[in-house]
Amino acid sequence: MENADAHRRILELREELRYHNYRYHVLDAPVISDAEYDRLLAELKRLEEQYPQWVTPDSPTQVVGNGVLETTFAAITHPTPLYSLDNAFGPQDIADFETRAARALGLPGPFDYTLEYKIDGLSVNLFYQDGLLAWGATRGNGTVGEDVTPNLLGIAEIPRRVPLSGVFEVRGEIYLPIPAFLELNARLEEEGTPPFKNPRNAAAGSLRQKDPRVSAGRGLKGYFYGVGQGVNALGVRSQSELLDRLAELGFAVEPHRRRVTGAAEVEAAYQEMLARRRELPFEADGVTVKIDEFRLQRELGFTAKSPRWGIAYKFPAEEKTTRVLGVTFQVGRTGRVTPVAELEPVHIEGSTVSRVTLHNEGYIAELGLCVGDTVLVHKSGGVIPEVLRVLPEHRTGDEHAVVWPTHCPECQAELVLSGKVHLCPNPLCPAKAFESIRHYASRRAMDIQGLGEKLIEQLLATGLVKNVADLYKLRLEDIAKLERKAEKSAQNLLEQIEASKKRGLERLLFGLGLPQVGEALARTLARRFGHLDRVVAASVEELDAVEDVALTTATAVHEALHRPEMLELIEALRQAGVGFEAREKPKGNALAGLTFVLTGELARPREEVSRELEALGAKVSGSVSKKTSYVVAGPGAGSKLQKAQELGVPVLDEEGLQALLEEKVGVVDSR
DSSP states (O other): OOHHHHHHHHHHHHHHHHHHHIIIIISSOOOSOHHHHHHHHHHHHHHHHHOGGGOOTTSTTTSGGGOOSSOOOOEEEOSSOOOOOEEEOSHHHHHHHHHHHHHHHTOOOOOEEEEEEEEOSEEEEEEEETTEEEEEEEOTTSSEEEBOHHHHTTOTTSOSBOSOOSEEEEEEEEEOOHHHHHHHHHHHHHTTOOOOSSHHHHHHHHHTOSSHHHHHTTTOEEEEEEESTTGGGGTOOBHHHHHHHHHHTTOOOOTTOEEEEHHHHHHHHHHHHHHTGGGOSSOEEEEEEEESBHHHHHHHOBOSSSBTTEEEEEOOOOOEEEEEEEEEEEEOTTOBEEEEEEEEEEEETTEEEEEEEOOSHHHHHHHTOEETOEEEEEEETTTEEEEEEEOGGGOOSOOEEOOOOSBOTTTOOBOEEETTEEEOOOTTOHHHHHHHHHHHHSTTTTOOTTOOHHHHHHHHHTTSOSSGGGGGGOOHHHHHTSTTOOHHHHHHHHHHHHHGGGSOHHHHHHHTTOTTOOHHHHHHHHHHHOBHHHHHHOOHHHHHTSTTOOHHHHHHHHHHHTSHHHHHHHHHHHHHTOOOBOSSOOOOOTTTTOEEEEESOOSSOHHHHHHHHHHTTOEEESSOOTTOOEEEEOTTOOHHHHHHHHHTOOEEOHHHHHHHHHHHTSSOOOO
16 A cells, blocks of 8 residues: 555544444444444554554544543644734724735735625634544644534534545634523522533533534534635635635635625624624624635735735724622522622613622622622623622622522522522422413413513413413413403414414423423424323333433433423413323333343344334443443444353343344344
């Protein structure tokens, strides 16, 4: 084998093995047999022994266990430096930038520019060798970053292969969409974990998780905007052409990009993009302005830190000072008590801010916040009001510490401490009732249009409803006699309530507000069990065996479903005629709670056997542990069979699997 061919084959094998490691260890969904994996690894070892100059520390032959269960964040040197843009803060800065470029080029201008939103995330560099993704690293100091390749594999916007030869570096920004950020923070707060302060911190924290499975579940995305080595192979002459070419290669590029001419058009476009900032699904802190032609970029070159051909036109960091008038405490639908700072109203980025969440006691302590303090406030990502810091130099001596209540501010029940979270234990707390009804009626849950906050307050105040089941007892005359409620709108509301009975199990599970059950997990549970009664009847072990359900979540869900008030609510919903069936055909449950691992060569494709087992309620995993129920081993089974024998896990051949299925289910042909 020629040297070049051997090098290419080594890179190809590494990329294939890393992908299969990711499928096996992170997704628990292998797509090749152990024997095939071992064959690929053996070929790589053979080539690396023959060509030792190409052995690298991150090769699958050098990684203990060949796994990616933990990312080590090894230092990695970028082949070409990653520069950062200088900043502009107003139209004069842009005019000066164009003047400097014209002077350096000896041209009069104006110049063509490509503008993109400057996404506030984590910069990365992707390195491709002969079309294969070899590694991906954070920007770091621009010269050396951290190898986060396993975590990047979970981001759909990153192609694993591109139709290019040689070396190819792609630069981009990894970010967390604002909806995913809000959902993540809500989940963290529910668990009593400190939330992230903004989407950028959340993206950085998510990408740098040591367990890639955590990163893969966070919903990270990426946009790509530049190339280091390899740009000549693309046949493009400008930044605008580069973005179009990257999109053709499968990379996500910023969809609001535009091409303009001259500083005046840059300013006009910037103002338009600033006005649309709050509509974006991602956090942006400015607009990147780059001279479009690569010929001019090459002539302008770089300073020690930044390109002379580009600049970041930053959005105004609108930070306002205001005073904390008091701290009130809100009770959520789960009983969680959350402190809220009541502020002297202040106008920030298009709206008036008078209230800001303070999350928990630890957050208040970290800020050093007292009632009466002057604070600096902004909107994180132009969306979420946040206290940046306390300004102690403005204190007068009249400030006082925040006093956490010992009793629920709504029903006066004594609060209980669960981890770092204060909870109201009273199932009849009116605040919990309000929040639970509002959540139940929300668009993503049971979607009862017309049931807004004011109406919920009226229904609770008049005693017409005490919980979500009482919604189904409402009559036309009950609603019509409420303040400002015409008979027509009352009839529309009743029709919406009636229609909600047919929303299906996944929306009902989400609407019930079970701990740690978001939309995705509600869908998973609905598909797995098919009926609410089966979810209620499931043991902690059966819930834990469901894909994407951790033991802590299984325990919390089981406890919530078996509280007396929840059982009473479920029965009331049944009597009201609310549908408990899943819309999708449920999987069988004959193998519920059992976990299988398949290894070796089987008579049928492993994917087919896996689907059959999952259809009967089993979980099929890629790794053997004490929780594994059975290992199904065919000829050529290797390390998994050995581990099963060490742990005492029952091992079946295909005839044994067939016998088990006949015992559990009846006659099922698994051969």
